[in-house]
Amino acid sequence: MLELLTGALLLSLLHATIPNHWAPVLAVARAESWSVRRPWGSRPWPGWRTG
DSSP: OHHHHHHHHHHHHHHHTOHHHHHHHHHHHHHTTOOSHHHHHHSSGGGOOOO
16 A cells, blocks of 8 residues: 555656646746746646536
């Protein structure tokens, strides 16, 4: 079980480094002249669905 959890964690970290996950957020931040903190605070919300 530990091997499965370790593999899932490593795969999720590798997956998160793919630029198409975070580059659009940084591009919008630069275009909109956001502060340095704003893109990092807004990043989790687009993936959350309600209703």
